[in-house]
Amino acid sequence: MEHNLVTIATFDNVFEAELAKSLLENYGFSVFLLNERMMATYPSMAGDMYRVELQVADTDSEKAAEIIESLNDTSxxxxxxxxxxxxxxxxxxxxxxxxxxxxxxxxxxxxxxxxxxxxxxxxxxxxxxxxxxxxxxxxxxxxxxxxxxxxxxxxxxxxxxxxxxxxxxxxxxxxxxxxxxxxxxxxxxxxxxxxxxxxxxxxxxxxxxxxxxxxxxxxxxxxxxxxxxxxxxxxxxxxxxxxxxxxxxxxxxxxxxxxxxx
Ligand SMILES: [Zn+2]
Structure with a gap:
């Protein structure tokens, strides 16, 4: 079955994006990061020019976004x-x-x-x-x-x-x-x-x-x-x-x- 990918969160830092990705993967979601390579190559431009985008299948987007939002300071x-x-x-x-x-x-x-x-x-x-x-x-x-x-x-x-x-x-x-x-x-x-x-x-x-x-x-x-x-x-x-x-x-x-x- 084909799913469209949607961006549910953006990050100006690869570490935070990776952390969110692994957290969602622990919940069983398939997660894709866009611009990660770009970020690793040109970190000084991050934030202004581009951000790392975290994408999931549109059918997963609501649940996955909820999990990302619940990532408070303690978690x-x-x-x-x-x-x-x-x-x-x-x-x-x-x-x-x-x-x-x-x-x-x-x-x-x-x-x-x-x-x-x-x-x-x-x-x-x-x-x-x-x-x-x-x-x-x-x-x-x-x-x-x-x-x-x-x-x-x-x-x-x-x-x-x-x-x-x-x-x-x-x-x-x-x-x-x-x-x-x-x-x-x-x-x-x-x-x-x-x-x-x-x-x-x-x-x-x-x-x-x-x-x-x-x-x-x-x-x-x-x-x-x-x-x-x-x-x-x-x-x-x-x-x-x-x-x-x-x-x-x-x-x-x-x-x-x-x-x-x-
Ligand atoms: Zn002891």
């Missing part, structure tokens, strides 16, 4: 963590000393800049109603994200790093016109690094307007005392070593990628 980040193999399952030793059966290998989110760009667009749209002069990211995870969000929103970018244990803005930045900022972090667990950043900014009389993260791993428990946005909130289960069933079952304990946190 987007979930799909993305899966596609980048960043959501690991196993028996992990966390920096807190507790054990968990899940671990987010957050550095993989930055490995493909298109992935990072997609995320930053979503973060930017979550804070677009706020007024601020610059975007701040704590080293290292927050640097690339804050830079990209700043570029998308036409703001300045600065970053903080620890110097002799103390969180400070990297020296050399001109802070003369920076009065209000947004803080961007990759994953918030206890919120420790972000709190250090807010204290550093306070000491410089720079006002924090909003804090945003990709994943709130506290499952909504963290409270910074400032507006906080996260694309996805999950409570990662953790156990004390003596209460861990995976330990009792003799499963090998893995200490995942050493983090920059102390």
């Amino acid at each position: 987007f980040v979930t799909e993305l963590l899966k596609s980048e193999n960043a959501l690991l399952e196993g028996h992990f030793l966390l920096t807190s000393g507790k054990h968990s059966n899940k671990y987010i290998e957050k550095i993989r989110i930055l490995q493909n800049p298109e992935v990072a760009f997609s995320i930053c667009k979503r973060i930017a749209s979550r804070i677009e109603d706020k007024e601020f002069d610059a975007v701040v990211g704590p080293a290292y995870g927050g640097i690339a994200l804050a830079f990209e969000v700043a570029r998308i929103m036409g703001k300045d970018f600065i970053f903080t790093q620890r110097k002799e244990e103390k969180m400070m803005i990297r020296s050399g930045f001109d802070l003369t016109n920076i009065k209000k900022v947004a803080i961007i972090e990759d994953i918030v667990t206890t919120g420790g690094s972000v709190i250090e950043v807010t204290e550093c900014l306070k000491s410089l009389n720079i006002e924090v307007i909003v804090i945003a993260a990709i994943v709130d791993r506290s499952g909504g428990k963290v409270d910074f005392g400032y507006p906080f946005e996260s694309l996805m909130s999950i409570a990662v289960p953790t156990w004390l070593p003596e209460e861990c069933e995976m330990c009792q079952a003799g499963e090998a304990l893995v200490k995942p990628g050493s983090s920059d946190k102390k």
Whole structure:
């Protein structure tokens, strides 16, 4: 039986188009992407000259469009963590000393800049109603994200790093016109690094307007005392070593990628 193909969504980024395609294929739809090659060859012209078009058979279009529209921030980040193999399952030793059966290998989110760009667009749209002069990211995870969000929103970018244990803005930045900022972090667990950043900014009389993260791993428990946005909130289960069933079952304990946190 012949079907006409219809375009149900367009993207200015190959990664997002591929993600939507694989999602629909999981539901059993046949999906075609137009201009994907063009996008890979001339990425700088994307958006202005052409967009990647996602097409399905006209008989599938209504259902498929519904699925694409339901791809909210949480399901987007979930799909993305899966596609980048960043959501690991196993028996992990966390920096807190507790054990968990899940671990987010957050550095993989930055490995493909298109992935990072997609995320930053979503973060930017979550804070677009706020007024601020610059975007701040704590080293290292927050640097690339804050830079990209700043570029998308036409703001300045600065970053903080620890110097002799103390969180400070990297020296050399001109802070003369920076009065209000947004803080961007990759994953918030206890919120420790972000709190250090807010204290550093306070000491410089720079006002924090909003804090945003990709994943709130506290499952909504963290409270910074400032507006906080996260694309996805999950409570990662953790156990004390003596209460861990995976330990009792003799499963090998893995200490995942050493983090920059102390
Ligand atoms: Zn264990």
